[in-house]
Amino acid sequence: MRTALKVALSAVAGGLAIVLVIAALSVGGLLTNPFQSRTTDRSQPALLKSIQNISQYHAAVGNFEVVLDIEKDIRWVPDFVVGERSLFVAAGTVNAYVDFSGLSEDDLTLSGDGQSVKVRLPEAQLDEPNLDQDRTYLFSQERGVVNRVNDALSARDQSGLYELAEDKLEAAAKKSELTKRAEENTKAMLVGMFGSLDIEATFVDAEE
Known part of the structure; x- marks a missing residue:
């Protein structure tokens, strides 16, 4: 039970570390932020009625x-x-x-x-x-x-x-x-x- 808990905590810590490294590189201009939001416009063109x-x-x-x-x-x-x-x-x-x-x-x-x-x-x-x-x-x-x-x-x-x-x-x-x-x-x-x-x-x- 304790071993599983340690593994889970290690995984969370490792994921958080990766996010922090990516964020730091993005702020430093060394890497494009992969978590940037984007907007996709799938609207149909306006039609003259x-x-x-x-x-x-x-x-x-x-x-x-x-x-x-x-x-x-x-x-x-x-x-x-x-x-x-x-x-x-x-x-x-x-x-x-x-x-x-x-x-x-x-x-x-x-x-x-x-x-x-x-x-x-x-x-x-x-x-x-x-x-x-x-x-x-x-x-x-x-x-x-x-x-x-x-x-x-x-x-x-x-x-x-x-x-x-x-x-x-x-x-x-x-x-x-x-x-x-x-x-x-x-x-x-x-x-x-x-x-x-x-x-x-x-x-x-x-x-x-």
Whole structure:
């Protein structure tokens, strides 16, 4: 029994000595470390599924940032047992655009002498928020004992935080002057385009 134990200890010591020698040689630059981690990318190449023509003029971009402070708990149960509080930092952009696809001949009225044109533009619209993954992250999270046990048994799902962040950015964009700026920039672009043709552009309200 003692002999077997000595043999086992000798084997472990010998293996450890080999690892230490290899590590020392690697640090000294005499040998490439055979235990270096490596990453193998076996992903399939991206495939183009479809191409769509667009008729939108993206005239303004808003940059937004929000810090979510979300707490979930159960009434009458201490937070250190069951509970969760998350601080989530989200940053992203929202594009404002004018869609020209619905314009008809009635929306462009050229004067008889061809020197002026009246344009009726549709209202600017907002794209869905585009979160910047480099600036969007979970800053901190406090979790109860039960929550931490659940984390050990299953992957943590943060999709709800991302969805809430997008909703917050969208709401902020709607309250901002982003669409107004997009309409102003669109008009300025058209004035310049028609001006290069020696045509003066004026604009009428969509209701007229």
